[in-house]
Amino acid sequence: MAMKWRFGLRSKLFLLSGFLFTIPWFGYQYVWEMEKYLRYGQEQTIIGTARALATAMHERANLFNNQASFLPSVEKGKDLYSYGLSAPIQLDGLNNDWPDFANKAHFYQQNNQLYRQLTPEQLSINFTAAVGTYGKYLYLYFSVIDDKVIYRDINARSIINNDHLELAFINPQGIFSRFIISNKTTGWIDAYRITDVKDDIPVPARQIQGHWRDTAQGYNVEVRVPLTEFNDNIAFAVHDVDSPLGNIEASLGSADPSSAETLGTILVPSPEIERIVKGMSYTNSSIWVVDQHHRVLATTGNIKQASGVWNKRVNLNNERNENTEDNVVVKYWHTFEANFLKPLYDRMITQPPRNFIDQLYDSENLTGKHIESALAGEPMSQWRLSTDKQAVVLSAAYPIFIDEHVKGAVIVEETTNGIRTLRNQALEKLFSSILAIMLLGALAFFLFASRISNRIRTLSNQAEMAIDEHGRINGNVDTSTTNDEIGDLSRSFSTAVNRLGQYNHYLENMSSRLSHELRTPIAVVRTSLETLAMQQQSMSTSSSSHENPYLLRAQHGIERLSLILTNMNEATRIEQMLQNTDSSPFDLGPVFNGCMQGYRLIYPKIDVAFQELTTETFRVQGSPEHIAQLLDKVIANAVEFSDDDKVTINVDNDQHHVTLTISNNGELLPEQMSEQLFDSMVSIRKKHNNEQPHLGLGLYIARLICQFHGGTIKAINKKNNHGVDVIIKLPLMR
Amino acid sequence: MSKRIAIVEDDAAIRENYADVLRMQGYQVQTYGNKASAMQAFNLRLPHLAILDIGLEHEYDAGFELCQWLRSMSTTLPIIFLTARDSEVDTVSGLRIGADDYLTKDISLPHLAARISALFRRQDALGKPQQADHMLTIGPLTVDSQRMTIEWLNQHVDLTITEFWMLYALAKHPGHVKNRSQLMQDSKIYVDDSTITSHIKRIRKKFVHIDSSFNCIETVYGMGYRWNQSASDSSAAS
Numbered sequence: 006m007a008m009k010w011r012f013g014l015r016s017k018l019f020l021l022s023g024f025l026f027t028i029p030w031f032g033y034q035y036v037w038e039m040e041k042y043l044r045y046g047q048e049q050t051i052i053g054t055a056r057a058l059a060t061a062m063h064e065r066a067n068l069f070n071n072q073a074s075f076l077p078s079v080e081k082g083k084d085l086y087s088y089g090l091s092a093p094i095q096l097d098g099l100n101n102d103w104p105d106f107a108n109k110a111h112f113y114q115q116n117n118q119l120y121r122q123l124t125p126e127q128l129s130i131n132f133t134a135a136v137g138t139y140g141k142y143l144y145l146y147f148s149v150i151d152d153k154v155i156y157r158d159i160n161a162r163s164i165i166n167n168d169h170l171e172l173a174f175i176n177p178q179g180i181f182s183r184f185i186i187s188n189k190t191t192g193w194i195d196a197y198r199i200t201d202v203k204d205d206i207p208v209p210a211r212q213i214q215g216h217w218r219d220t221a222q223g224y225n226v227e228v229r230v231p232l233t234e235f236n237d238n239i240a241f242a243v244h245d246v247d248s249p250l251g252n253i254e255a256s257l258g259s260a261d262p263s264s265a266e267t268l269g270t271i272l273v274p275s276p277e278i279e280r281i282v283k284g285m286s287y288t289n290s291s292i293w294v295v296d297q298h299h300r301v302l303a304t305t306g307n308i309k310q311a312s313g314v315w316n317k318r319v320n321l322n323n324e325r326n327e328n329t330e331d332n333v334v335v336k337y338w339h340t341f342e343a344n345f346l347k348p349l350y351d352r353m354i355t356q357p358p359r360n361f362i363d364q365l366y367d368s369e370n371l372t373g374k375h376i377e378s379a380l381a382g383e384p385m386s387q388w389r390l391s392t393d394k395q396a397v398v399l400s401a402a403y404p405i406f407i408d409e410h411v412k413g414a415v416i417v418e419e420t421t422n423g424i425r426t427l428r429n430q431a432l433e434k435l436f437s438s439i440l441a442i443m444l445l446g447a448l449a450f451f452l453f454a455s456r457i458s459n460r461i462r463t464l465s466n467q468a469e470m471a472i473d474e475h476g477r478i479n480g481n482v483d484t485s486t487t488n489d490e491i492g493d494l495s496r497s498f499s500t501a502v503n504r505l506g507q508y509n510h511y512l513e514n515m516s517s518r519l520s521h522e523l524r525t526p527i528a529v530v531r532t533s534l535e536t537l538a539m540q541q542q543s544m545s546t547s548s549s550s551h552e553n554p555y556l557l558r559a560q561h562g563i564e565r566l567s568l569i570l571t572n573m574n575e576a577t578r579i580e581q582m583l584q585n586t587d588s589s590p591f592d593l594g595p596v597f598n599g600c601m602q603g604y605r606l607i608y609p610k611i612d613v614a615f616q617e618l619t620t621e622t623f624r625v626q627g628s629p630e631h632i633a634q635l636l637d638k639v640i641a642n643a644v645e646f647s648d649d650d651k652v653t654i655n656v657d658n659d660q661h662h663v664t665l666t667i668s669n670n671g672e673l674l675p676e677q678m679s680e681q682l683f684d685s686m687v688s689i690r691k692k693h694n695n696e697q698p699h700l701g702l703g704l705y706i707a708r709l710i711c712q713f714h715g716g717t718i719k720a721i722n723k724k725n726n727h728g729v730d731v732i733i734k735l736p737l738m739r
Numbered sequence: 740m741s742k743r744i745a746i747v748e749d750d751a752a753i754r755e756n757y758a759d760v761l762r763m764q765g766y767q768v769q770t771y772g773n774k775a776s777a778m779q780a781f782n783l784r785l786p787h788l789a790i791l792d793i794g795l796e797h798e799y800d801a802g803f804e805l806c807q808w809l810r811s812m813s814t815t816l817p818i819i820f821l822t823a824r825d826s827e828v829d830t831v832s833g834l835r836i837g838a839d840d841y842l843t844k845d846i847s848l849p850h851l852a853a854r855i856s857a858l859f860r861r862q863d864a865l866g867k868p869q870q871a872d873h874m875l876t877i878g879p880l881t882v883d884s885q886r887m888t889i890e891w892l893n894q895h896v897d898l899t900i901t902e903f904w905m906l907y908a909l910a911k912h913p914g915h916v917k918n919r920s921q922l923m924q925d926s927k928i929y930v931d932d933s934t935i936t937s938h939i940k941r942i943r944k945k946f947v948h949i950d951s952s953f954n955c956i957e958t959v960y961g962m963g964y965r966w967n968q969s970a971s972d973s974s975a976a977s
Contacts, residue, residue: 524823525750528844532756535848539763567845574825578933581827596960603961630936633960637932 014461018454025443032435040428047399047424048386051290055403055417056384058285058292062405062415068277069296069412082111083260083269085239086300090139098218098225100146103135110135110146119242119256129153130223130245130255138273142229145172145215147243151223155246157189164197164207166250170226171242172213173262174235181265182234184210186226191219194228238268272296278303289423293416294405297380299372308391308398308418342437350433357422357429361395375402379414382406397421460491464498471502477684478506516573516702523570531563576702576709579634583713586628590738593623593632593663600636601654604644611644615654623656623663624738627714635710638703639667639718639731646671646729662716662734670728674720682720683708711735742859743767745786747777747805748821749795753844757790757821760848761855774801778808785813788858791838793822793829803836810837817858821851827937834941840900842928850927857900861887877913877968880955882906894949901926902942905935909956909966918963939964 062068088109092102100106114131115123132149147170157167164187172184183200185207194215197207215228242258260269278294282303285292291306378385379402386401398420405413467482482502485495538556601615625632643652647669655666674682681687688701704718711718716735723730744766748754751772758768769786771777773796781789789809793802806818820833820841833841839858842851864886873885881890887903889896898906908925909917917925919935926938939956946953957967 521823521825524844525753528823529750529752529756532753532760532848536756536760539760539848543763571845575933578825578827582933582937585827599959600961603959606962629960630958633958634932634936637961 014458015451015454018450018457019447022447022450025446028443029436029439032439033432036428036431036435039431040424043424043427044399044421047419047421048401051399051401051417051419052384052386052403054285054290054292055401055415058282058294058415058417059403059405061281061284062278062294062413064407066407066412068275068281069302069407082113082117083240084298085136085259085269085271087136087138087143087271087273089304090137090144093139094137094144094146094227094229096214096216096227096229098216098227100135100148100225100227103137103146106135106146109137110148113243113257113259115257117257117259119258119261121255123255128255129247130243130257132223132243132257134241134259136271138232141232143232143235143271143273145226145228145230145241147226147228147241148220149223149225149243151245153247154219154224155249155251157187157195158250159189161250163250164195164199165244165253167246168224169244169246170228171244171258171262172228172230173240173265173268174230175238175265175268176234177236183262184213186213186215186217186228188217191217191224193217194226196228232273235271237270237272238265239271240268272300272302275302279305289419291418293418294413295376295380295416296413297411299376299380302413308420338441346433346437346440350429350436354429354432355425357420357425358391358395361391361393361420373400373402375400376414376416378402379404379416380411382411391420397425457491460485460487460495464491464495467495468498468502471498472505478502478509481506514577516576520570520573523566527563527566527570531560531567534560534563572702576706579631579706579709583628583631583709586631586713588627588713590624590626591629592620593625593735594618594620596629596632597623597636597656597665600633600640604640608640608644610650611647612651613640613654614651616656618656623658625663625714625735626738627735631710631713635707635733638707639733642703642707643667643669643729643731648672648728658737661737663737665733665735667731667733668723668728672729673722673726674729683718707733741765741767742787743769744788744790744855745769745771745777745781746790747771747774747795747802748790748792749773750792757848757851760852764852764856766855772796774798774805777805781809781812785809785816788817788819788855790819790821790855793820793824793833803832806833806838807836815862817862819854819858821846825934830937831941834899838899842901846928853927854900857887860885861900875907875910877910877966878955879950880910882910891946891949891953896945896949898942898945901928902938902945905938906942906956909964913966913968916959916963916965922963 091104094102103109110133112131112133115125115128118128129152130149132147134148135146137144137146149168151168155167157164157169161167164185167187169185169187172186173182174184175181181200182198184196184198186194186196188195194213194217196210196213196215198210199205199207202208212234213228213230215226218225218227240258240260240262242256242262244253245255245257246252247254261267282292282294282305285305289306291308292304293301294303296302373387373389375385375387382404384401384403386399389398389400390396391398398418400416400418402414402416404411405415464482464485471478471480471482473479482495482499484499485492487495534556538553538560541553541556597615597618601613601617604611604613640652640654648671651670653668655668657664657666683704684701687705704720708718711733714735716733718731718733720729720731722728744761746754746757746761746768748757748770749772754770754772758770761768769780771780789805791802791805793800795801795805798804802820802822806820809816809818818838820838821844822829822833822842823844825843830841840854842854846854864883865888867886869883870885873883875882875884879892881893883889884907887900889898889903889906904926905922908922919932922935939958943953943956946955955967957965959965
């Protein structure tokens with residue numbers, strides 16, 4: 006049976022199971038929603054952290070006193086900021102060990118001239134300076150560009166008639182000191198103190214160390230000064246001399262180093278604040294403390310590691326998963342997850358960047374709305390992207406109040422990486438479980454639908470098979486034991502078919518039953534009539550010539566009735582006999598030939614055209630007598646319906662079947678009758694023969710015999726619409 | 740002394756009709772409506788012939804039981820089943836438990852009378868010496884038309900009256916084809932074709948029981964049956 010695709014139960018259920026696919030969407034929405042809340046929570050946490058830290062620093066004026074925070078404003082280049090260096094600096098006059106020198110250095114040129122203002126054409130000098138702190142020293146680096154480098158003459162007593170550097174500090178005790186670095190040659194520096202000296206004779210200052218290096222453009226000087234030398238006021242200047250033993254042509258510097266009042270300030274990250282902040286370094290946040298000039302007083306944590314409190318939790322989960330002893334299925338699942346799903350998820354879900362770049366903050370000068378807001382006294386948090394737009398950074402700023410004045414702000418920053426990792430893990434888990442659920446669900450749906458549709462199909466096939474195209478009951482529908490609707494349906498079908506079968510059986514046995522029941526009353530009538538006839542005969546022996554005509558007619562009627570009963574019985578009898586007949590192999594040839602010869606004798610007026618069969622060709626399993634009877638019935642039928650007294654029998658065979666076609670040229674079959682023709686008590690005879698009653702049993706018997714031999718019989722109108730073919734198909738023996 | 744015939748039949752009309760006709764033929768007839776009364780009477784004295792219906796009143800197989808019982812009383816008592824039941828199963832079982840003939844109620848009264856007289860004749864003839872002019876010998880087959888007995892290879896073949904007449908009709912003209920209606924006429928029954936077929940089958944079986952190589956009754960498909968003399972010769976020769 007060719008399976009035509011249609012929108013069956015299976016496809017429908019499969020489609021319905023497609024609604025399972027909305028689950029991931031809901032899950033996805035849910036996770037996003039969750040992330041929103043987590044972000045909100047993180048925002049609150051981070052503000053809390055900032056507030057806590059700020060609280061620790063409120064009203065502790067001493068933390069800020071030294072830090073030049075009192076200045077109403079800061080001037081770039083004059084008010085210096087000392088970067089915390091991550092590694093010690095080698096005093097060699099090279100800047101390659103200064104981290105990120107280019108960004109941290111300040112360029113001094115004509116605007117920074119001291120004492121005299123030369124035009125740019127006259128000025129033959131400029132320099133770049135960087136300041137940094139490492140350990141107990143302040144490091145200074147100068148890269149001076151000078152067209153003529155004049156060293157101190159070997160014999161010169163003066164230390165200022167050559168290119169030299171001047172440094173000025175106020176130490177914690179409030180003592181103002183000036184130093185001059187004036188070298189005779191390239192190499193280790195010669196530093197002299199020129200304040201508080203006897204007779205104005207400079208004394209070497211051993212505490213100031215460094216290196217003077219000649220370069221192609223000028224010279225580099227790298228210096229270190231112990232932090233104890235100064236508090237927070239500092240100034241340095243480069244003095245340019247263009248002729249040997251000449252006078253100073255130009256002076257460039259951060260501030261005028263000549264007096265205590267004109268010094269600039271320097272901000273060195275405060276160790277006290279650093280200590281406080283360090284206590285907060287376990288919060289997985291990056292923390293900054295700035296003064297009111299946006300300058301960083303202390304910092305801890307790295308924004309790259311600052312992924313918030315969630316990160317710890319996430320990692321914890323991962324570890325536990327790896328350590329758990331799982332069973333095989335779960336292990337396989339994990340392998341599958343790791344090998345196939347993970348890469349897929351990595352494509353689908355944006356992973357939090359591990360290595361982003363964030364250089365928004367120059368530590369000298371932090372900017373941002375939140376900082377402005379915090380320094381104005383209003384705490385604020387904001388979301389921003391890292392400078393490479395890879396990570397989302399959450400910043401919160403909280404003001405530090407001293408005497409109701411904002412003296413600084415605490416800035417706490419975290420990336421959302423923790424939340425993102427958490428979200429990703431949630432999404433992955435969600436996707437994995439949804440994938441599993443969907444696969445299992447779809448599979449279950451599919452199996453369920455398949456089973457149901459198979460059962461229904463089986464049932465429908467059974468129902469179809471139970472009743473053949475002639476409306477006869479062929480078999481039973483198997484009663485299903487399943488206790489559900491389909492089982493009920495199957496049982497109902499079975500019951501219906503059984504009842505129909507019983508009714509059919511009743512109908513088919515009707516004739517035999519009827520004949521059986523009628524036989525006794527007929528016997529009564531018949532014996533009575535016969536007795537009557539005999540009595541009459543014996544009474545009127547003399548006038549035996551005229552018998553009672555009514556008696557004769559009654560007897561005649563009874564004869565016919567009896568004949569009808571006999572005919573009616575025949576079909577039943579055939580059925581019973583076929584049941585008891587042992588089928589045996591026989592040769593169809595002699596049976597056919599014999600019968601055909603017989604028909605020529607029986608129907609002398611009819612031209613029976615046939616081809617004699619060779620023997621030993623058609624071996625059939627069955628009963629030859631019944632085959633002869635079958636032929637009798639069919640030929641008798643054909644003869645009766647033939648218009649031109651001609652009946653043709655064709656024999657055809659293939660490997661498995663022999664086909665007998667008995668054709669006549671006569672009345673056509675009515676359209677719908679061709680199938681019913683072989684049913685019991687169906688007759689299409691028009692001309693009624695009063696002498697021979699017809700009950701339409703001949704072809705019924707023919708059909709029974711064909712069925713017994715495993716063959717089929719059918720009647721069709723000839724293609725030329727001129728007569729009827731009765732086609733008998735019998736299986737051959739192998 | 741006139742013969743006593745017992746009719747066991749639950750339908751009073753038929754019973755009395757049969758009885759009347761048989762009485763007119765000069766038999767003494769006793770009628771019984773059920774098994775109990777019949778057995779009571781037969782216990783006192785057995786009839787010379789019994790005509791039994793199978794279904795008696797409420798007992799579906801009372802006739803069979805009665806037949807068995809009678810056969811146990813006498814092995815020679817002729818018993819005829821006269822019934823409306825004509826199924827193969829009933830016929831076979833009726834004959835198998837010892838009835839001499841199995842007739843359906845279609846049979847006309849003259850036929851019934853003929854059968855009864857034939858049965859009596861056979862019984863009477865069995866006691867008398869064989870007379871040569873009633874003997875028909877075809878090869879190993881010997882037919883005594885007087886005593887209505889058949890012998891094959893000098894062994895008695897136990898046929899019913901109907902079967903005897905059928906075989907007799909075939910054997911009287913060996914080599915001639917007798918069609919079914921001729922056989923019906925000769926055996927004085929009117930039945931359908933398949934009944935003839937089954938009768939022939941039964942006769943063959945009874946011969947084959949004696950001689951497994953028996954194949955003298957030949958089916959001429961489409962026409963009828965014939966006694967095949969050459970087959971009997973060859974089988975006798977072998």
